[in-house]
Amino acid sequence: MAKELYIQNYCSIKNNKVSLNGNLIFEENSEDIKSFFKSVYQYLDPKYSKFFKMDALSKLAFLSAEILMKEEAKKNIAIILSNNASSLDTDRKHQDSINDKENYYPSPAVFVYTLPNIGIGEISIRHQLKSENGFFVFENYNTNFHYNYENILIQNNKSEAVLAGWVNIDGDSYEAFLYLVSQNGTIEHTEKNLKQLYNN
């Protein structure tokens, strides 16, 4: 018999605002992405100084996960994320550091973030997860793909819950919509509900 799955919690970070389950929990008109993410970090206060070493995409994924995983005791939580720009924001920074052959000093700390799934690694280290994970690149948030993958993972006992969603950064533009799928909650895990919550 199929398990009944729910969107246990969901959060979004965009336009200088942080929301949890549709409620605004933090807002600040910061000068730039870096300042805003730092303010959100200070608001959440995870006491995790490695945050400051992350690239912008990992910071966004980390902060979103921090909101949803704060009181989460489960350990077998899969992570399925997607976006449109992959790690392009950091790729550009790396490219800038190697453009000039006379001033060729690529930064190892930048280079290690030239893959989008590094953010998943940061979340896994933080929450000590050794679960299935994947990062996919789509034109737009693909509710059909996400719904099916999340459903299959839990129905087949590959994970107890799935932390999933859309985490995108490109230049000054950023957007995160993350949610936790599990057998707890009140919002049914359906493609329609994912679409509706994302568009809110």
Added chain:
Amino acid sequence: MEDLKLELKNNIIELLNLEDVNVDEIKDDDSLFGDGLGLDSIDALELIVMLDKDYGIRLTDPKEGKKIFESIEIMAAYITEHRTK
């Protein structure tokens, strides 16, 4: 030498994004790795690039870094002796 030590502390904080560390908190003989500042292997690579970029010192063997980056005191002494710019 004291100026160089201060310069190194400031550079390390900025380069390695140690946003919760102040210059005053880094003592000259503090361990930079392990129990000290808690730097990691990627930080070590950043410091190797910094030696090359800022002081013209090119380490051919990354293992050399282990001794050189032991503390600010040791780093400053090595840079003073080997710098080409």
